[in-house]
Amino acid sequence: MSIDFLPDKPIYQQLIDRIMGDIMRGTLAAGEKLPSVREYAVEVGVNANTMQRVYKELEQMEITETRRGQGSFVTEDQEKITALRNEMKEQLVATFLQNVAAFGFTTDEIVQCLQERGGVDD
Template sequence: MGIDFDANKPIYQQLVNRISSEIIRGVRQGGEKLPSVREYALEAGVNANTIQRVYRELENLQIVVTKRGQGTFITDNHKRLDTLRETMKVEFIQQFIRDMKDMGFSTQEMVESIQSEGRDKK
């Protein structure tokens, strides 16, 4: 199957972001077991070592917990998951602002566009 990756960003980081995003969106739940390293490597179309790095990074971020002999599980620490959600929101907003400013848009133009788009989507 495989995933389409951005050639300008490390694959492991894209996968960390992907899993984090799935958790935030509720696709993956606290306490849920992640696929084995081999299973996820096949699903993503990457080397198993890459997935090991992804899981290690997620564990360092305290997003997952590895239980010896059982597998890797999403933390059920709701406070940590709320912090992850807030952190990702801020990162996306900051990136959006940087990109828009690089294209020459003012803060006011950004705000007006967001308000307009928000009204159109209701």
């Protein structure tokens, strides 16, 4: 089934996020082959030009690599994936803390709240 997209962000950007999420969670393993542009486009219901752009940008970010005649693969470079994970974590926390400050919460209050809720892993 086609996927739903958020209205305020370009579709190619949302697809890049989606694939990066799959890689960071390990749903797509290091070195794993990605579907062809056409296959993936049909799967999520976007046009092939959009998917082509997604693949090109992922390659420029060195998250994937294209092997001639074989298609696109997730990078084998585990360090790269770890670095990407850390970068995303930083971004997420930075945005979160901005909101925390904007609404006038104290760090203690927020830490306590997080501890009470517990994480997915707890």
